Amino acid sequence: MKKKKAAGNGAFKWFVMPIYLFTLFFVIGPLIYMVILSFLEREETWGVTNTFTFGNYLSIFDPIYLKTFAESLRLALISTVLVAFFGYVFGYFMAKLKPRMRKMMMMLLMIPFWTNSLIRLYGWIIIFRANGTLDSVLMAIGLIKEPLKLLYTYPAVVVGMIYALIPFMILSVYSSVEKMDWHLVEAARDLGATPAKAFWTVTFRLTLPGLLTGIILTFVPSMGLFFIADILGGNKVVLVGNLIQEQLMKVHNWPFAAALSVVLMLIMTVMIWAYRKIAKADELEARL
Amino acid sequence: MRNKTSLERLAEVEDVILRLENIKKSFDGVTVLNGIDLDVKRGEFITLLGSSGCGKTTTLRIIGGLETADEGRVILEGVDVTNEEPNKRNVNTVFQNYALFPHMNVEQNVGYSLKIRRRSKEDIKKAVSDALQMVQLEGYEKRMPNELSGGQRQRIAIARAIVNEPKVLLLDEPLGALDLKLRRQMQIELKRLQKRLGITFIYITHDQEEALNMSDRIAVMRNGVFEQLGTASDVYDRPRTSYVAEFVGSANIIRGTAQGSDENTVRFVNSCGTGEVSRNGAAIKDGEDVVTAVRSEHIDLCSPESGAKGLRGTVKEKSFSGGMLRIEVGLEDGTSVVSSRHGINADWVPGDAVIASWDPEKAVLVDLEG
Numbered sequence: 001m002k003k004k005k006a007a008g009n010g011a012f013k014w015f016v017m018p019i020y021l022f023t024l025f026f027v028i029g030p031l032i033y034m035v036i037l038s039f040l041e042r043e044e045t046w047g048v049t050n051t052f053t054f055g056n057y058l059s060i061f062d063p064i065y066l067k068t069f070a071e072s073l074r075l076a077l078i079s080t081v082l083v084a085f086f087g088y089v090f091g092y093f094m095a096k097l098k099p100r101m102r103k104m105m106m107m108l109l110m111i112p113f114w115t116n117s118l119i120r121l122y123g124w125i126i127i128f129r130a131n132g133t134l135d136s137v138l139m140a141i142g143l144i145k146e147p148l149k150l151l152y153t154y155p156a157v158v159v160g161m162i163y164a165l166i167p168f169m170i171l172s173v174y175s176s177v178e179k180m181d182w183h184l185v186e187a188a189r190d191l192g193a194t195p196a197k198a199f200w201t202v203t204f205r206l207t208l209p210g211l212l213t214g215i216i217l218t219f220v221p222s223m224g225l226f227f228i229a230d231i232l233g234g235n236k237v238v239l240v241g242n243l244i245q246e247q248l249m250k251v252h253n254w255p256f257a258a259a260l261s262v263v264l265m266l267i268m269t270v271m272i273w274a275y276r277k278i279a280k281a282d283e284l285e286a287r288l
Numbered sequence: 289m290r291n292k293t294s295l296e297r298l299a300e301v302e303d304v305i306l307r308l309e310n311i312k313k314s315f316d317g318v319t320v321l322n323g324i325d326l327d328v329k330r331g332e333f334i335t336l337l338g339s340s341g342c343g344k345t346t347t348l349r350i351i352g353g354l355e356t357a358d359e360g361r362v363i364l365e366g367v368d369v370t371n372e373e374p375n376k377r378n379v380n381t382v383f384q385n386y387a388l389f390p391h392m393n394v395e396q397n398v399g400y401s402l403k404i405r406r407r408s409k410e411d412i413k414k415a416v417s418d419a420l421q422m423v424q425l426e427g428y429e430k431r432m433p434n435e436l437s438g439g440q441r442q443r444i445a446i447a448r449a450i451v452n453e454p455k456v457l458l459l460d461e462p463l464g465a466l467d468l469k470l471r472r473q474m475q476i477e478l479k480r481l482q483k484r485l486g487i488t489f490i491y492i493t494h495d496q497e498e499a500l501n502m503s504d505r506i507a508v509m510r511n512g513v514f515e516q517l518g519t520a521s522d523v524y525d526r527p528r529t530s531y532v533a534e535f536v537g538s539a540n541i542i543r544g545t546a547q548g549s550d551e552n553t554v555r556f557v558n559s560c561g562t563g564e565v566s567r568n569g570a571a572i573k574d575g576e577d578v579v580t581a582v583r584s585e586h587i588d589l590c591s592p593e594s595g596a597k598g599l600r601g602t603v604k605e606k607s608f609s610g611g612m613l614r615i616e617v618g619l620e621d622g623t624s625v626v627s628s629r630h631g632i633n634a635d636w637v638p639g640d641a642v643i644a645s646w647d648p649e650k651a652v653l654v655d656l657e658g
């Protein structure tokens with residue numbers, strides 16, 4: 001979207017100055033610090049020495065760490081696929097509701113954001129733990145005989161991820177379905193398309209930008225959401241985020257933590273770059 | 289079953305391709321269609337004419353299956369399709385707002401219905417280029433809809449709808465966005481196309497001239513009913529109601545009370561004078577109300593001194609448009625009539641007292657309300 005404003009005049013320059021400064025100090029500064037750190041050698045117990053090394057990056061290729069990256073990608077992928085599916089369906093039908101119902105759904109989506117996300121995660125512990133809410137309900141209706149003991153398992157982490165990320169997908173899909181011109185679907189039906197065919201060839205194609213945005217909004221953070229794996233997965237699910245936290249806070253290997261962060265950031269950057277490439281090539285925003 | 293057989297026989301014998309039976313439709317308790325009946329013959333060009341909001345688009349949507357009627361039946365080629373899905377009906381629509389797919393180029397838009405039907409790539413390419421040729425947009429295959437002018441979009445919408453040769457084509461003001469010149473050209477082109485392909489057209493327009501030029505029959509719609517259904521000359525020369533006379537022929541509506549009529553002519557009086565209209569078999573007795581329609585080109589004006597019989601009034605306004613001089617005469621009872629003639633010369637100036645009269649043969653008796 002080419003909406004760049006001519007920032008030439010003086011007053012405007014002074015107005016945006018604080019934003020530049022803020023970005024410099026709190027985003028670019030730490031970033032540079034982190035990159036430099038990642039090329040330095042670790043001091044025996046604490047801090048770094050001033051010797052340059054690629055060692056931190058090389059040690060990422062240790063199978064244990066590679067596995068952690070693979071594990072993170074796998075969880076991010078599974079979560080994103082599930083979030084995309086359920087989020088799309090939810091967002092689609094929400095956009096088709098009557099305006100008043102729509103507003104209500106929107107409220108219901110927003111309210112949880114007013115509560116701390118950690119507190120909400122502890123809620124899931126109560127649901128998932130052995131003989132917790134879920135087990136009791138399922139046993140009461142006779143679906144299962146033994147408690148499932150879902151807490152500290154992979155599925156519990158996936159559910160937690162979906163729960164944390166799906167609102168972004170829903171809102172992103174919703175906003176693009178809401179913009180749909182439904183006459184186009186009628187035109188497709190009129191020209192011989194079944195409802196399913198009309199959906200795939202018209203509705204889905206025209207709401208794809210919303211879905212793609214939602215996927216980026218889901219995938220990128222899901223690579224870094226370590227506390228969900230921590231709380232709902234116990235120590236069974238170790239992600240890059242957990243690894244970085246551990247290296248930084250427990251092992252005090254700052255340069256290695258920095259190198260891990262840099263690699264994680266590069267992966268995310270590549271994702272965003274790919275997304276923009278696809279979105280641009282498609283010219284999906286082109287509308288009548 | 290017996291019912292269906294008789295429908296099929298109707299389709300064969302009478303060659304009725306489409307029949308609407310007592311179609312009714314209301315939205316949120318407001319009646320939009322109030323009993324539409326229509327038999328359309330194969331290859332016929334039918335126009336729905338009427339003011340905005342009278343239910344034209346709704347009628348087309350019910351035929352196309354995009355809307356379901358509350359009551360009544362839609363019969364296509366002898367088959368009751370009232371509850372059939374739109375994709376199961378061999379009917380295509382040219383939408384009022386084009387409804388071109390913004391993410392497909394012209395070629396993909398036009399070829400859409402063929403691709404849905406899994407026709408081969410070569411078939412599609414051939415059919416698309418034929419269709420584009422018909423609407424004179426060859427070479428535009430790779431353009432996106434937002435790179436086309438309004439008129440070009442409209443023509444693409446037409447090409448998209450005719451490419452798979454539907455039995456019935458529904459056109460909702462297809463030429464609305466075109467300038468006069470292109471409009472005339474497209475009218476001729478569409479009519480030629482319709483003849484050549486033998487497709488039945490149901491056409492919506494606001495433009496009475498367009499309706500009169502192109503249609504085999506015209507349905508004048510008002511408040512969800514057909515006020516009159518007939519050939520161009522039926523609705524133009526023999527309007528059944530004052531609404532039809534005004535809407536189609538821009539006629540003057542004159543009211544009075546019958547007095548001194550004979551078997552050929554109905555004579556009437558009102559507070560401005562007298563008038564005459566040929567009877568044409570109407571059973572109007574003296575003392576009854578008379579409503580007559582006279583088109584402006586048939587209204588003659590002369591001065592009161594001439595002693596002519598007619599309606600007394602004064603010239604209110606003179607204007608000139610489209611090669612015609614329009615003189616508006618305010619009658620004594622507060623109504624007005626319009627007289628128009630070719631040329632720009634007229635002896636009358638605003639304020640002149642005049643008598644308005646007409647040849648009784650050129651006037652028709654109409655019902656005031658449908």
Ligand SMILES: Nc1ncnc2c1ncn2[C@@H]1O[C@H](COP(=O)(O)OP(=O)(O)OP(=O)(O)O)[C@@H](O)[C@H]1O
Binds near residue numbers: 320339342344345
């Ligand atoms: N989906 C709908 N919901 C509610 N009212 C509707 C709907 N569709 C049409 N109407 C109403 O039905 C009436 C007839 O609409 P329709 O579109 O058939 O008019 P039209 O004759 O095509 O008018 P125009 O010449 O302006 O296109 C209008 O009063 C319109 O507001």
Ligand SMILES: [Mg+2]
Binds near residue numbers: 344345346460
């Ligand atoms: Mg309409």
